[in-house]
Amino acid sequence: MTELEQDEYTSACEHALTNSMNEIKQRYLKLNTIFLVTLNAATSGKKLMALLLRRLQKIDSEFLSGLSGLVMF
Numbered sequence: 001m002t003e004l005e006q007d008e009y010t011s012a013c014e015h016a017l018t019n020s021m022n023e024i025k026q027r028y029l030k031l032n033t034i035f036l037v038t039l040n041a042a043t044s045g046k047k048l049m050a051l052l053l054r055r056l057q058k059i060d061s062e063f064l065s066g067l068s069g070l071v072m073f
Contacts, residue, residue, distance in 0.1 A: 027062060
């Protein structure tokens, strides 16, 4: 592999890693927001809290799936 090819490969890897980290950050922020809403909803009623908890679990599984993809990278 030439030096130019190595530089291009390194650049592509850095770009992919940056994109993955940004996605993880966005998912974390979304998860954190939903957690806070869920916590506030605990005083509003059990039905709303259950709905939000289901949504939180879905986002949590998506987040873990994203982490698995990053580890495979």
